[in-house]
Amino acid sequence: xxxxxxxxxxxxxxxxxxxxxxxxxxxxxxxxxxxxxxxxxxxxxxxxxxxxxxxxxxxxxxxxxxxxxxxxxxxxxxxxxxxxxxxxxxxxxxxxxxxxxxxxxxxxxxxxxxxxxxxxxxxxxxxxxxxxxxxxxxxxxxxxxxxxxxxxxxxxxxxxxxxxxxxxxxxxxxxxxxxxxxxxxxxxxxxxxxxxxxxxxxxxxxxxxxxxxxxxxxxxxxxxxxxxxxxxxxxxxxxxxxxxxxxxxxxxxxxxxxxxxxxxxxxxxxxxxxxxxxxxxxxxxxxxxxxxxxxxxxxxxxxxxxxxxxxxxxxxxxxxxxxxxx
Amino acid sequence: xxxxxxxxxxxxxxxxxxxxxxxxxxxxxxxxxxxxxxxxxxxxxxxxxxxxxxxxxxxxxxxxxxxxxxxxxxxxxxxxxxxxxxxxxxxxxxxxxxxxxxxxxxxxxxxxxxxxxxxxxxxxxxxxxxxxxxxxxxxxxxxxxxxxxxxxxxxxxxxxxxxxxxxxxxxxxxxxxxxxxxxxxxxxxxxxxxxxxxxxxxxxxxxxxxxxxxxxxxxxxxxxxxxxxxxxxxxxxxxxxxxxxxxxxxxxxxxxxxxxxxxxxxxxxxxxxxxxxxxxxxxxxxxxxxxxxxxxxxxxxxxxxxxxxxxxxxxxxxxxxxxxxxxxxxx
Numbered sequence: 001x002x003x004x005x006x007x008x009x010x011x012x013x014x015x016x017x018x019x020x021x022x023x024x025x026x027x028x029x030x031x032x033x034x035x036x037x038x039x040x041x042x043x044x045x046x047x048x049x050x051x052x053x054x055x056x057x058x059x060x061x062x063x064x065x066x067x068x069x070x071x072x073x074x075x076x077x078x079x080x081x082x083x084x085x086x087x088x089x090x091x092x093x094x095x096x097x098x099x100x101x102x103x104x105x106x107x108x109x110x111x112x113x114x115x116x117x118x119x120x121x122x123x124x125x126x127x128x129x130x131x132x133x134x135x136x137x138x139x140x141x142x143x144x145x146x147x148x149x150x151x152x153x154x155x156x157x158x159x160x161x162x163x164x165x166x167x168x169x170x171x172x173x174x175x176x177x178x179x180x181x182x183x184x185x186x187x188x189x190x191x192x193x194x195x196x197x198x199x200x201x202x203x204x205x206x207x208x209x210x211x212x213x214x215x216x217x218x219x220x221x222x223x224x225x226x227x228x229x230x231x232x233x234x235x236x237x238x239x240x241x242x243x244x245x246x247x248x249x250x251x252x253x254x255x256x257x258x259x260x261x262x263x264x265x266x267x268x269x270x271x272x273x274x275x276x277x278x279x280x281x282x283x284x285x286x287x288x289x290x291x292x293x294x295x296x297x298x299x300x301x302x303x304x305x306x307x308x309x310x311x312x313x314x315x316x317x318x319x320x321x322x323x324x325x326x
Numbered sequence: 327x328x329x330x331x332x333x334x335x336x337x338x339x340x341x342x343x344x345x346x347x348x349x350x351x352x353x354x355x356x357x358x359x360x361x362x363x364x365x366x367x368x369x370x371x372x373x374x375x376x377x378x379x380x381x382x383x384x385x386x387x388x389x390x391x392x393x394x395x396x397x398x399x400x401x402x403x404x405x406x407x408x409x410x411x412x413x414x415x416x417x418x419x420x421x422x423x424x425x426x427x428x429x430x431x432x433x434x435x436x437x438x439x440x441x442x443x444x445x446x447x448x449x450x451x452x453x454x455x456x457x458x459x460x461x462x463x464x465x466x467x468x469x470x471x472x473x474x475x476x477x478x479x480x481x482x483x484x485x486x487x488x489x490x491x492x493x494x495x496x497x498x499x500x501x502x503x504x505x506x507x508x509x510x511x512x513x514x515x516x517x518x519x520x521x522x523x524x525x526x527x528x529x530x531x532x533x534x535x536x537x538x539x540x541x542x543x544x545x546x547x548x549x550x551x552x553x554x555x556x557x558x559x560x561x562x563x564x565x566x567x568x569x570x571x572x573x574x575x576x577x578x579x580x581x582x583x584x585x586x587x588x589x590x591x592x593x594x595x596x597x598x599x600x601x602x603x604x605x606x607x608x609x610x611x612x613x614x615x616x617x618x619x620x621x622x623x624x625x626x627x628x629x630x631x632x633x634x635x636x637x638x639x640x641x642x643x644x645x646x647x648x649x650x651x652x653x654x655x656x657x
Contacts (some may be wrong), residue, residue, distance in 0.1 A: 059455055063448035071436065150432025154494065157396040157428065159421040160449040324398040 015084065053232025060160065064172040068138060074176070077134040079154075081180055081230045084130065085122035085188035088127045092118075116201055116214050120285070122188040123181070123225055127281045132181060135229045138176045139236035140249035141168040143319065147244040153324050162320050166237070170312065173233035178226045185222050189215075205289040217287040226295055228281040231304035231311075232257070238315040241322065274299075277307050331627070340585060343408040348372050348502045348533040349395060353404035356390050359631075364390040367404065372535055372550070376530045379565075380542035382554030388537040389429050391554075394428055394507050400482035409501055426436045426497030426504040430511075431487040435480040439471055439490050442479055444495050452496055465493040477657055484511040492523065505536045509543060521547055545641040548617040553645060565641070572639035573597065577609035578624065579633035589627050593620060612636060 041200055066242070089111075089279040100109055107124065143166075146152035155165060201214040209217075235256065239249040260278040263269055273279045280300035286293030349372035356365040365387040372378045382388050393399040395406060397417045406413050408420040434441040443462045447453060453461075465474050469489040475480065476539050481489065489513060495503055505524070509517045524547050528534050538544050543552055545565070552562035561568060575597070580586045583600050586608045590598050595610035617636050 003596045042596075060451070063445055067434070067437075067445070149434070150430070151434060152394075153393075153428055154426075154432055154446060155449050157421060157424075157426045158396055158446060158449045159397070159417060161451070164451070165449075194506065321400075322495050323400060325393070 018295050031094040038283050044178050049313075052298055053277070060164075062173055064168050065175050068172055068280070069179075074134075074138060077137060078180060078183055080139065081126060081130060081134060082183050082187040084112065084126055085118060085184060086191045089115075089118050089191035089195045107288075110202065111195055112191070112200060115194075115196035115198045116189070116211065116218065118192035118196070119188035120216050120221065120288070121184050121276050122184055123221060123284070124282050126184055127225055127228070128261070130276075131184070131225070131229055131259070132232055132281075134180055134252055135177055136217055136236045136250045136253035136257070139156050139170075139233040140238055140253050141246040142173060143240040143315075144243050144249045145246040147324070148246055148315070156324060163316065165314055166241075166319055169240075170233065170237055170315075172232045173237060177229035177233060178222075179230065181222050181225045185218055189218070201288075203290050204285060207290045209290065220287050220292070221284045224284045224287075224300065225281065227301055227304045230275070231307040232275055234308040234311040234315070236310040238318065241319040259266075273304075277303065328519055346374055347404070348374050348376075348409055349378075349535060351391075351395075351404065351406040354391065354394060354401050355403035356387075356394060356557055357402040364399075368557075368559055370559070370562065372533065372648060374533055375528075375531060377524065377534045377536065377548045377549045378547035379551040380535060380554065380640075381551055382537075382539065382545050383539065386554040387537075387557040388554055389506055392426075392428055392504055392537060396421065396424070396428065396502065398428070398464065400587070422450060422498070423501045424500070424504060425497070425500040426494050426506075427491045427508055428504070428506050431643055432489035433479045433487070433490060435560050436478065438476045438478055439486075439493075440475040442468065442490065443494055443497060449498050450498075459613050461497055464530055465496045468496055469493045470519070479506055485513060485516040488512055488516070488520075492520070496527075496656070502534055503532055503534045503536075505534065507539070509538070511538070516621070517543070541641045541645065551641070552624070561644075568644050569639055573611040573613070573637065575609050575621060575637045576612045576615075577635050577637060578606055578620075578631060579607050579635075580624075580631055581606055582629050583608055585627065586624060586629050589624055589629065590620070593623060595620075606632075609637075 004227045006302050037079060082191065084180070092111055093311045102199055106119055111121055115122075143152070146155065156162065198211060201211050202208050236253040239252050241247070243249055260276045264273050264279045280303050283296050283300050285295045330642055338626040349370055351368050354365060354368040354370075355363070358520060360361060368387075368391060370391075380388055380391070390399065395408065395413075397414050400414075408416065409423055409490060411420050413420065418443055433439075433647060434445065437445065440462060443465060447458050447462060458562050463472070466475050469492050471489055474486060479487070480492070489507065492505070492508065495505070503524075508524070509520050510519060519611050521543070524534055524536065524539065524604050534547075536547060550562070551561040576595075578586055578590070578646070583606055587598055590608060590610045593615060595613060595615060597611040598608065599610070600608050617634065621631065
């Protein structure tokens with residue numbers, strides 16, 4: 001008889017391979033709500049209570065976000081993203097815009113007439129590669145980067161909870177997507193308004209809308225592009241759980257984006273196009289119609305949601321059963 | 327296999343409960359893909375309040391065991407309890423009471439020591455946020471890193487990194503501290519400091535489970551010890567009980583080895599050996615015989631005695647006795 005058996009005959013321990021984290025995460029919510037309530041009992045002012053409860057539950061997300069925006073690499077990427085609309089604006093101002101007869105897309109021909117169009121032009125350029133690359137860097141690094149430097153094993157033995165860690169990492173990536181797209185939009189707006197005339201927007205469908213509504217519609221574009229990038233972040237996060245080499249997850253994401261775009265450009269494979277994530281990123285010109293053409297953008301959002309759910313589930317399933325040996 | 331382990335079982339107080347042990351493993355086994363068995367049916371029992379040395383050469387399964395205890399790696403077979411609760415179901419409630427240093431320090435190189443601790447503290451959903459600064463300050467102070475708190479981790483020396491990892495394990499009061507090779511890479515001064523810290527923590531009532539491949543280190547720190555060999559448990563128990571298995575020896579240094587040997591045998595001593603450590607040396611198990619009488623007998627027999635020593639068994643002797651092989655002290 002082993003010493004342990006002798007000590008506590010009442011405890012039975014399953015000898016099959018246990019799923020280490022499932023139970024951990026299952027009780028997580030209970031634990032945190034319990035803690036919040038204890039905090040509330042101890043504090044007196046109700047306003048302060050909510051603040052404490054909030055920071056308590058979201059402190060790790062805050063830590064994650066501040067880590068992301070403190071890394072020089074990520075700041076450099078944001079800098080490049082912000083610079084592109086400036087360069088685009090200066091080039092158009094210096095050399096003049098393209099004529100519609102050159103076969104340039106409608107958005108580009110209108111920039112010199114209305115600075116607000118620079119936002120649409122800049123986003124439609126950046127959404128092809130630069131935005132996806134920067135999202136891949138942040139999301140691809142999220143789990144693999146921690147595994148690579150060994151901090152993952154310490155976070156998990158804190159214990160942070162595997163599902164919670166994954167959720168916080170994804171939330172952080174979505175925050176980065178939103179910040180990156182917003183930064184591009186703001187930089188474009190500023191450049192456009194400084195270099196070109198501004199005023200009511202002539203829509204692609206012919207009518208005009210006041211400038212204030214134009215700004216609102218730019219807000220819609222920002223949200224749409226963010227959703228598209230967030231779907232890519234889910235793919236990148238799933239890849240990030242498969243490796244301990246962050247650059248591997250990042251590079252694989254970028255390669256997938258390029259492959260998808262090549263496939264989407266082959267006319268013979270047109271049937272494939274609606275299933276490719278990258279095909280939908282640029283479909284935000286519906287906001288330049290009156291009324292806003294919601295059908296295509298709605299389909300785009302559905303595709304983004306589908307990709308997010310599928311790859312989010314893959315990431316979760318993979319990460320929860322994983323042996324952390326790095 | 328070994329008698330020592332059975333002694334422990336019988337020496338455990340009757341009616342001992344799971345709550346009396348900080349760590350209990352039952353048949354804990356890890357088979358990696360490819361069939362390599364890293365840990366083979368391990369039955370550990372770490373009593374509450376002990377400083378428990380987990381000894382074994384590199385590659386004997388110590389770190390894999392620690393990873394399983396912390397829920398980082400799922401066992402292929404067997405189960406374990408931490409602080410009286412069965413795992414892995416209780417990890418969420420048990421781990422906040424466990425501080426761990428696993429396979430060397432790991433931190434964010436671009437953050438300061440203090441910011442690194444803040445990061446790990448933020449990951450803990452069960453801790454009081456408002457006391458974070460005070461607790462981080464205390465932990466840094468305890469390992470003597472207050473002066474370097476704002477330096478980037480990248481600029482830390484190996485010893486400072488190791489100490490920061492111990493500070494991370496001390497971010498809140500713990501009932502159990504799991505330290506995997508805590509003195510790795512430390513200079514003699516740093517090693518002494520870590521030893522002092524472990525004693526201090528143990529004195530507060532925290533159970534300390536410390537793995538090492540260095541015999542001397544375990545011998546100086548621990549009240550209990552378990553010895554791993556190729557994934558299997560070779561022995562475990564209180565240090566004193568393990569030592570009791572090895573006899574106290576008397577060794578005589580003399581130019582006249584053959585006659586000295588005859589005298590020792592004549593006195594009825596067992597285990598008489600010659601030339602173990604040096605050519606002109608004879609040794610035997612002391613048994614109940616007083617050393618001074620043996621000395622007198624040798625001198626009476628006209629044997630020139632150059633030196634006489636009573637040797638208490640070191641852990642290394644115990645280890646050699648248990649496993650029949652030397653210990654890779656250098657690692």
